[in-house]
Amino acid sequence: MKKIEENKNLIDELPCGVKTTMSVIGGKWKIRIIYALYLNINRFGVMHRHINNISKKMLTDSLRELEADGIIHRKVYAEVPPRVEYSLTELGKSLNKIINELNDWGLKNRHELIDQDNIKE
Amino acid sequence: MKKIEENKNLIDELPCGVKTTMSVIGGKWKIRIIYALYLNINRFGVMHRHINNISKKMLTDSLRELEADGIIHRKVYAEVPPRVEYSLTELGKSLNKIINELNDWGLKNRHELIDQDNIKE
DNA sequence: AGAAATAGTAACTTTTTAGTGACTAGATTA
DNA sequence: TAATCTAGTCACTAAAAAGTTACTATTTCT
Numbered sequence: 001m002k003k004i005e006e007n008k009n010l011i012d013e014l015p016c017g018v019k020t021t022m023s024v025i026g027g028k029w030k031i032r033i034i035y036a037l038y039l040n041i042n043r044f045g046v047m048h049r050h051i052n053n054i055s056k057k058m059l060t061d062s063l064r065e066l067e068a069d070g071i072i073h074r075k076v077y078a079e080v081p082p083r084v085e086y087s088l089t090e091l092g093k094s095l096n097k098i099i100n101e102l103n104d105w106g107l108k109n110r111h112e113l114i115d116q117d118n119i120k121e
Numbered sequence: 122m123k124k125i126e127e128n129k130n131l132i133d134e135l136p137c138g139v140k141t142t143m144s145v146i147g148g149k150w151k152i153r154i155i156y157a158l159y160l161n162i163n164r165f166g167v168m169h170r171h172i173n174n175i176s177k178k179m180l181t182d183s184l185r186e187l188e189a190d191g192i193i194h195r196k197v198y199a200e201v202p203p204r205v206e207y208s209l210t211e212l213g214k215s216l217n218k219i220i221n222e223l224n225d226w227g228l229k230n231r232h233e234l235i236d237q238d239n240i241k242e
Numbered sequence: 243a244g245a246a247a248t249a250g251t252a253a254c255t256t257t258t259t260a261g262t263g264a265c266t267a268g269a270t271t272a
Numbered sequence: 273t274a275a276t277c278t279a280g281t282c283a284c285t286a287a288a289a290a291g292t293t294a295c296t297a298t299t300t301c302t
């Protein structure tokens with residue numbers, strides 16, 4: 001049994017990696033976007049059509065943040081009408097394991113969750 | 122290479138487990154609380170003192186939600202002043218792996234993140 | 243000539259999440 | 273008698289995240 005006092009601030013220290021990760025994959029759409037890229041859905045318009053209910057603004061905002069975090073790469077082709085292709089970087093691909101585990105835990109324990117109302121659409 | 126059309130709605134289907142998990146561990150304080158319980162910090166007041174900057178309201182709200190989701194257990198002792206002890210359920214303990222992975226990814230890739238400003242306090 | 247297509251942006255509103263400060267009960271201690 | 277302790281609640285405000293609508297440029301197609 002650990003002495004509690006020794007853990008002072010540890011609560012703030014350990015999950016600091018969690019905070020970093022959450023700031024990268026958190027938000028309503030980022031994981032969906034990453035998953036779309038994993039499925040080779042890599043153009044803005046196609047993503048917009050495939051990810052249900054996402055607005056262009058949220059798609060743009062999320063793509064920009066993922067790019068700023070080095071999770072995705074954005075390649076612009078000088079054509080008209082414009083063509084832009086997104087892809088996962090190696091760092092982005094490294095999120096795959098985590099995303100799968102989040103998904104697995106959720107699927108496995110879905111029925112255990114007492115208050116189903118807590119799960120938002 | 123997968124045919125994109127086959128993946129229609131898959132983007133909404135696969136991460137549905139993710140959504141469940143996120144609704145359980147998401148939010149600003151839940152992982153800190155789970156980690157506190159993991160460290161045997163199990164009383165309201167002690168948690169409040171150990172988790173930096175959390176307000177009583179957020180602590181109460183988060184504890185109630187974790188309880189409703191079956192992640193923690195709340196035991197009230199009929200004493201004065203009141204005593205309440207929280208603990209992780211088996212379901213709660215099963216989150217440990219995921220939390221560690223989130224933490225590890227964050228610690229490992231912290232330096233890779235191009236836009237450090239994206240990481241919020 | 244007019245419509246379509248792509249990949250967005252700008253300004254604004256709404257919704258959701260988090261934070262603040264005062265307050266409570268009932269026994270115990272100074 | 274008054275302060276202290278615990279585990280909260282209540283009403284309210286502030287901040288963050290998400291959503292809405294209208295709009296853009298340039299070339300090709302009809």
